[in-house]
Each structure stands twice: as structure tokens, then as C-alpha cells.
Amino acid sequence: MNNRLIRIPLHRIAHGRAGDKGNRLNVSVIAYRPEAWPVLLAEVTEQRVLALFSHRGACRVARYALPRLAALNFVIDDALEGGVNSSLSLDAHGKTSAFRVLGLPIGIDEELARHIAVGPNLRSALHGDPIAGGEAH
Amino acid sequence: MYLIGSGAGFSGDRVDAAIPVVASIAARGQGGAIIFETIGERTLALGQLAKQRNPDAGYEPLLPDFLSPILKPAVEAGIVIVGNFGCANPKAAAAVVREIARRQGVRGLRIAIVEGDDIAGGIDLADHAVWEGERGLPAPRGAPISVNAYIGARPIAEAIAAGAQVVIAGRVADPALALGPLVAHFGWDWDDLDRIAAGTLVGHLLECGAQVAGGYFADPGFKDVPRPEAIGFPIAEVAEDGRFVITKPEDTGGLVDQRTVKEQLLYEIHDPAAYVTPDVTLDITDVLLADDGPDRVAVSGARGKPPPPTLKATAGFAGDWLGEAEISYAGPNAFARARHAADILEKRLALRGLDLRRRIDVIGAISAFDNDRGDLRHALADLGAEDLRVRLAVSGEDKRKVDAALQEVTALYCCGPAGGGGVRTRMQQRIRTLSYLVPRELAPTRFSFEAAP
Numbered sequence: 001m002n003n004r005l006i007r008i009p010l011h012r013i014a015h016g017r018a019g020d021k022g023n024r025l026n027v028s029v030i031a032y033r034p035e036a037w038p039v040l041l042a043e044v045t046e047q048r049v050l051a052l053f054s055h056r057g058a059c060r061v062a063r064y065a066l067p068r069l070a071a072l073n074f075v076i077d078d079a080l081e082g083g084v085n086s087s088l089s090l091d092a093h094g095k096t097s098a099f100r101v102l103g104l105p106i107g108i109d110e111e112l113a114r115h116i117a118v119g120p121n122l123r124s125a126l127h128g129d130p131i132a133g134g135e136a137h
Numbered sequence: 138m139y140l141i142g143s144g145a146g147f148s149g150d151r152v153d154a155a156i157p158v159v160a161s162i163a164a165r166g167q168g169g170a171i172i173f174e175t176i177g178e179r180t181l182a183l184g185q186l187a188k189q190r191n192p193d194a195g196y197e198p199l200l201p202d203f204l205s206p207i208l209k210p211a212v213e214a215g216i217v218i219v220g221n222f223g224c225a226n227p228k229a230a231a232a233v234v235r236e237i238a239r240r241q242g243v244r245g246l247r248i249a250i251v252e253g254d255d256i257a258g259g260i261d262l263a264d265h266a267v268w269e270g271e272r273g274l275p276a277p278r279g280a281p282i283s284v285n286a287y288i289g290a291r292p293i294a295e296a297i298a299a300g301a302q303v304v305i306a307g308r309v310a311d312p313a314l315a316l317g318p319l320v321a322h323f324g325w326d327w328d329d330l331d332r333i334a335a336g337t338l339v340g341h342l343l344e345c346g347a348q349v350a351g352g353y354f355a356d357p358g359f360k361d362v363p364r365p366e367a368i369g370f371p372i373a374e375v376a377e378d379g380r381f382v383i384t385k386p387e388d389t390g391g392l393v394d395q396r397t398v399k400e401q402l403l404y405e406i407h408d409p410a411a412y413v414t415p416d417v418t419l420d421i422t423d424v425l426l427a428d429d430g431p432d433r434v435a436v437s438g439a440r441g442k443p444p445p446p447t448l449k450a451t452a453g454f455a456g457d458w459l460g461e462a463e464i465s466y467a468g469p470n471a472f473a474r475a476r477h478a479a480d481i482l483e484k485r486l487a488l489r490g491l492d493l494r495r496r497i498d499v500i501g502a503i504s505a506f507d508n509d510r511g512d513l514r515h516a517l518a519d520l521g522a523e524d525l526r527v528r529l530a531v532s533g534e535d536k537r538k539v540d541a542a543l544q545e546v547t548a549l550y551c552c553g554p555a556g557g558g559g560v561r562t563r564m565q566q567r568i569r570t571l572s573y574l575v576p577r578e579l580a581p582t583r584f585s586f587e588a589a590p
Contacts, residue, residue, distance in 0.1 A: 015359070017353065017401075022270045023271060024270040024271075024407070030396070055508045073409055075407045085567065085570055086532065088496040088509055089504075089507075120358040
């Protein structure tokens with residue numbers, strides 16, 4: 001490990017799905033590779049997820065860890081401006097919300113990212129955008 | 138080993154999906170079950186409204202399309218058909234199934250109806266606590282259109298044990314559609330909570346149909362799905378001890394792997410240690426997945442705790458009016474013209490005193506992720522997108538005001554920014570639902586055989 005931290009979208013190392021019940025949303029974040037698990041735990045926090053939905057009125061986020069699945073489950077309250085009953089949003093169910101979470105930039109060791117990131121154009125995706133003075137955790 | 142497949146995961150699902158599932162289970166020659174899950178949160182209220190207009194309506198409208206291709210082969214192969222497609226009118230659905238059977242020459246079909254979920258008669262919702270996920274929402278007005286408890290798998294299991302070949306339910310908990318046939322087949326004890334939990338997990342993974350087999354999964358370049366136009370709906374191979382394999386029919390599209398199973402495992406789950414159903418409180422925190430060959434994932438480790446003394450019940454009410462109207466702007470400077478149109482709409486609604494709840498999106502630039510105030514839209518720089526659609530959404534109790542607001546979008550044709558086109562408007566009265574926790578005693582369940590005419 002060269003201890004150089006870079007910033008990439010969570011989407012490069014994890015996938016997930018959103019579901020709704022009333023005005024409550026859940027979003028799973030699942031590591032493609034088990035090596036990504038510590039990165040998920042460190043980077044995808046309740047506070048950061050709450051910040052993604054606070055503009056829509058979300059007030060509380062609970063994060064559940066499922067280490068056997070290398071997955072996190074986020075339960076986000078009041079994120080849907082009324083949900084399917086009364087929302088004015090095109091996506092009243094919040095189904096697209098999984099990709100709002102997956103768009104989160106995360107800090108990751110460059111060597112680890114080379115090893116576990118997925119998707120097209122990896123070389124350019126993993127090039128540059130180092131975090132100044134960053135160190136791998 | 139017991140085989141149980143999914144034929145539909147929601148009311149609008151592919152109507153030909155069940156065909157290869159039934160063929161695949163039939164080819165194994167040991168019978169099994171196929172489940173159809175077609176009820177959403179608001180479906181029961183819509184079904185009740187349909188039934189008020191026509192006493193023979195109120196069941197799943199696609200029922201004939203779902204069942205006609207598979208009824209005869211399923212019955213001949215000893216595959217029990219279980220669905221909540223009875224919706225608000227299981228008796229009428231039974232008549233439809235009877236007619237399909239008659240036309241196809243299926244004689245003496247034993248059709249069972251499950252009842253007890255409809256608790257609208259005599260309940261005073263004010264006496265019951267609102268479900269925790271919906272506390273804080275405004276109280277609904279007026280009398281409910283529908284009140285349905287999520288009932289469990291017992292009446293389904295009892296109907297099958299009594300010889301039912303088709304079981305028609307309304308609002309049962311989705312996983313109960315699979316748990317019922319499993320309990321009937323294996324004779325599991327309802328107090329054997331780990332087995333009941335395993336059967337519930339089978340149902341949870343199957344209940345959304347394709348979603349565990351490559352549907353709702355493709356992300357090109359990241360997660361690719363072969364032949365998504367022909368996804369094979371899932372089949373579970375369940376052992377007596379509750380361990381099971383998720384797979385799909387041979388020669389179909391889609392895929393089953395640990396990624397697809399994990400996404401569905403956590404779908405609509407809140408606390409993974411306590412997924413509450415009427416039959417068991419399911420704990421998936423120790424669930425283990427293992428590869429078991431191509432398109433096969435072995436699942437084990439579900440644990441059960443007792444279910445709560447209450448049932449969740451969902452009530453549907455007449456909601457407000459939702460109006461939506463859109464207009465396109467394309468070509469050079471489209472974003473500026475779209476934003477200008479949004480500003481004009483705001484000013485026109487203010488000028489006319491149309492004090493409705495409202496929201497404006499610029500589809501193609503920012504919509505799904507924004508809030509009603511448009512905070513993200515206001516902060517967005519012009520990215521040069523040249524094909525955008527301005528959308529106004531309004532809601533309120535006064536239909537005329539909603540209509541008047543939509544008319545302001547139409548008026549942009551001649552009065553708005555240059556080059557606007559393609560106005561579409563749409564208005565509908567919504568169904569509002571609210572869920573409560575009610576004592577089990579309020580929803581005694583039963584099954585009965587529909588008498589052949």
C-alpha cells in the first residue's frame with residue numbers, strides 16, 4: 001500500500017437498492033468485494049447519508065451493519081416529502097435514492113481501489129483527484 | 138425438497154413470466170407451488186372503489202392474463218397456485234379462475250378463498266396506534282375506503298392441506314404466500330420459529346419476482362444482466378430443515394448470484410434483526426449465502442423470534458388532487474429558457490392567488506433528487522443540456538384550483554419563453570393510506586372452498 005488516498009464515487013465499490021414504506025426509506029449499500037467492507041464502515045456514515053437527504057426533510061438515519069454480507073442498511077426517516085401518498089416528486093417512492101447514496105464520494109487507498117473497483121474506464125476513474133495530505137486508514 | 142416459484146412480483150408485472158417457472162417445476166415431476174404477489178399499499182383502496190362501482194370487480198385486473206397460460210399445466214403437474222390477486226374481492230376472482238378452468242377443460246378444480254383481512258366493518262381507527270413509520274403524518278380526513286390487516290400464512294397452509302389447488306387471498310403479508318405452501322408441505326410446527334423464519338425468508342426473496350433474478354439490477358458496465366427481456370423468475374428449492382437454494386428456470390435470461398440475492402434480501406428491510414410479519418419476527422443478521430453453481434445461491438441462517446401481538450393494518454382514504462403539467466425546451470440556451478419558464482409559473486400562480494402546495498422540476502437537469510423548494514435546481518449551473526422538460530406539480534383539496542394551475546403551463550405556449558412545446562397535463566385524485574397496529578383478535582382468518590357451479 002502506498003498510502004495515497006484518492007476520492008472515487010461509492011458506486012465504484014458498492015451496489016445497492018432503495019425501498020420505501022410510507023415516508024420511511026431504506027437504502028442498502030453492498031460491497032462488491034469483501035475488501036471494501038472497512039471502507040464502507042469508515043466512509044458511509046449515518047451523518048453523510050443524512051446530509052444527502054436533509055434538504056428533503058430527513059431528520060434521522062439509522063445504519064445497520066451486516067458483516068456477513070459486507071452490507072450496510074440505511075433507514076432514513078421523513079426523506080420522501082410525504083411518500084407515495086402525498087409527494088409531489090416524480091419519484092414519490094424514492095426508488096432512485098439508492099443512486100444518490102452511490103454517488104457519494106469516498107476516500108480510499110489508491111492501491112486498494114485498483115484492486116476492488118468495478119466498472120468501465122477504470123484507469124481514468126482511479127487517476128487523479130488525490131486527497132491532499134490524505135493517508136489511508 | 139419442495140419447489141416454489143414466483144409468477145408475479147407486483148400488479149403490473151410481466152404476464153408471461155410464470156410460463157417457464159411452471160414448466161421448470163413441472164419437469165421435476167414432484168409438484169410444488171407458484172406464488173403471485175400483486176398488491177401494493179394503495180391497491181386495496183382502489184379495489185374497494187372498483188367494487189363499489191361494480192360488485193364483480195375489485196380483484197387484480199391482470200388476473201386472467203397471469204393465470205390463463207399456466208392454470209392447466211400447473212394443475213396437471215400438482216403445482217398449487219397461491220396469490221393475493223383476490224385483492225378487495227376474492228370471491229369475484231374465484232369466479233374468474235373458475236371460468237378460465239371451464240374454458241380450458243380443467244374439471245373439479247378446488248379453489249379456496251382466504252378471508253379475514255378486511256376489517257373495515259366496525260373498526261374505529263381512533264382506538265388504534267399509528268404504525269411507527271408513519272407517526273407525525275397529518276391525520277386523514279373522512280371515513281376510510283378500506284381497512285385491511287396483514288394476515289399470516291395459516292389460512293393458506295390450512296387450505297392447501299385441505300386439498301386446495303388454487304388459493305385466492307387479499308391482503309396477506311407478502312412472504313406468507315410462500316410460507317403457507319411450505320408449512321402445508323413439510324408440516325412445520327408454527328412454534329418452530331427458525332423454520333417459520335426460513336419459510337418467511339423464502340417468501341421475502343420471491344415476493345418481488347424478477348428482483349432477485351436480475352430484474353431491477355442492471356447497471357451497464359457495473360452489473361450487467363443477460364437477456365433482460367426474458368428474465369427467468371425465481372424458484373426456491375427448499376429443504377425440510379429450512380435451508381434453500383434460489384435459482385431460476387433453464388434457458389431464461391436474467392441471473393441469480395450473491396449480488397442479486399443480497400439486494401433483494403435487504404429490500405424494504407428496516408432493522409435486519411427484526412423484520413416483523415404476522416407469523417414470525419425474522420432476523421437476517423446471520424444469514425449466509427454460498428454459491429451453488431451457475432444461477433444458484435444457497436441461503437441459510439434465518440432465525441425467528443415470536444411475532445408481536447398486533448397486526449399491521451393499512452387504511453385507505455380519499456386523498457387530495459394531484460395535478461402535473463409539462464412543457465419542453467430544447468436547443469441552444471434551453472436551460473435558461475426552462476428556468477425562465479419556472480420563474481414565470483411561480484409568478485403566475487402568485488398573481489392568481491393559487492395557493493397550492495407546488496413543485497417545479499427541470500427534467501433532464503434536476504428532478505428526482507431535488508426537494509419541493511427546488512434547492513438543487515436553484516443551485517445548479519447551466520450544464521449545456523439541450524433537451525429539457527419543465528414540470529409543474531401541484532396538489533390540493535380544491536380540484537378547480539389544481540386545474541387552474543395546470544392551465545398556466547398550457548398558457549406558456551403563447552405567453553412563455555421562446556420555443557416551448559409538447560404540453561401534457563394530467564390530474565388525478567390520490568389515495569392516501571395510513572397504517573395502524575391492531576390486535577390480532579380483530580382479524581380472525583378463515584378459508585373456504587368456492588363452490589363449483
